[in-house]
Amino acid sequence: xxGITQSPKYLFRKEGQNVTLSCEQNLNHDAxxxxxxxxxxxxxxxxxxxxxxxxxxGDIAEGYSVSREKxxxxxxxxxxxxxxxxxxxxxASSPTTGWGExxxxxxxxxxxVL
Amino acid sequence: xQQVKQSPQSLIVQKGGISIINCAYENTAFDYFPWYQQFPGxxxxxLIAIRPDVSEKKExxxxxxxxxxxxxxxxxxxxxxxxxxxxxxxxxxxGRDDKIIFGKGTRLHILP
Numbered sequence: 001x002x003g004i005t006q007s008p009k010y011l012f013r014k015e016g017q018n019v020t021l022s023c024e025q026n027l028n029h030d031a032x033x034x035x036x037x038x039x040x041x042x043x044x045x046x047x048x049x050x051x052x053x054x055x056x057x058g059d060i061a062e063g064y065s066v067s068r069e070k071x072x073x074x075x076x077x078x079x080x081x082x083x084x085x086x087x088x089x090x091x092a093s094s095p096t097t098g099w100g101e102x103x104x105x106x107x108x109x110x111x112x113v114l
Numbered sequence: 115x116q117q118v119k120q121s122p123q124s125l126i127v128q129k130g131g132i133s134i135i136n137c138a139y140e141n142t143a144f145d146y147f148p149w150y151q152q153f154p155g156x157x158x159x160x161l162i163a164i165r166p167d168v169s170e171k172k173e174x175x176x177x178x179x180x181x182x183x184x185x186x187x188x189x190x191x192x193x194x195x196x197x198x199x200x201x202x203x204x205x206x207x208x209g210r211d212d213k214i215i216f217g218k219g220t221r222l223h224i225l226p
Contacts, residue, residue, distance in 0.1 A: 004157075040123060042203065042218035043158070090157050098211025101146065105157025 003027065004106035006091050011111045013078065013085060021076045021109045023091035029104070030097045032074035036060060037088040037108075046089075049074055050097040078111065086113050116141060118206050120217030128225050133191040135220045137204035140185065144206040148214070149178065149189050152201045161202070162189075194224045 004025045013019045023032065034046040045058030049068040063082025068074055078085045089109045094100040119138045127133045137147075148163035164171045164178040164187065171178045177190040191198055204217040 040218060042120075043216040045213065092157070096210065098209075099207060099214045100210055101148070101163065102160045103150075103158075103214065105159065107156050 004091055004093055004104055006089075006106035006109050008109060009107070011109055012114050013111060014114050016080045018077055018079050019085075019111070021078070021089055021091075021111070023074045023076065023106060025072050025074075025091075025093045025104075025106075027093060027095070027104060028071070029093035029095050030071070031094045031099070032068065033092040033094075033103070034058070034064070034066065034074070034076045035090040035092065037090055043090065046076065085111055087111060116215055118204055118215050118217040120204050120220060122220060123218070124221045124223070126223045126225060127194045129194065129196060131194050131224075133189075133194045133198065133222055133224070135189045135202055135204070135222070136186065137188065137206075137217050138184075138186045139206050141206070141208075142185070143208045144215075145209065146207045147178070147180065147187050148205050148207075149176075150203040150205065150216075152203065152219075154200075158201075158203060191222075194222075196224045196226050198222065199224050 007022045031050045033048045035043040044060050046064050047066040049055035052071050065077045091106045092103040149161045150158035151161040152158040162173050162176050166182050175192045180187045201219045201221050203219045205214050207214045
């Protein structure tokens with residue numbers, strides 16, 4: 001089945017630890033995105049990549065890092081600099097190099113702090 | 115000016131009733147207004163979308179009403195069902211390549 005796979009479903013982070021969230025897509029989409037969802041805050045853009053080996057900061061990039069070495073993969077690292085990492089993280093993709101008319105979302109990763 | 119304001123934050127509707135979620139925007143350059151539906155523990159999925167050249171778009175029980183002069187648009191869910199219980203996000207963008215701006219979401223609960 002084509003789609004976006006996020007793993008793990010649940011992740012726990014210890015203080016001072018970096019953790020990496022995986023996002024893989026087999027839709028052959030050009031653009032990929034990371035959003036953070038907090039209750040009542042909507043979807044906030046962390047980073048996005050419109051082509052391989054290139055990415056841009058979104059609205060809340062501080063404390064996060066990404067890479068886009070392959071078209072199908074866009075991992076997100078939550079660093080120890082992110083002081084409030086507890087949230088639901090969503091990866092998305094779109095067929096074009098821009099947002100286009102439709103974003104395809106994965107099922108998310110819930111990150112919690114121990 | 116880039117904001118999309120969504121209300122209410124939460125909504126409870128009886129089964130069979132009409133659910134109405136409203137959104138407002140300031141940037142008149144927005145020309146694409148999608149709605150996304152998100153079930154608990156899942157990612158959002160595109161539900162329905164409208165462009166400002168029409169005032170209404172209907173797909174099954176879901177209707178978008180668009181008021182260009184008031185810079186407002188709304189989602190109506192007719193004959194609401196418990197399976198419609200989800201979080202709904204309105205959004206707006208300019209053209210095909212511009213960033214999609216999301217509202218903060220409305221948590222809808224349909225009573226059985």
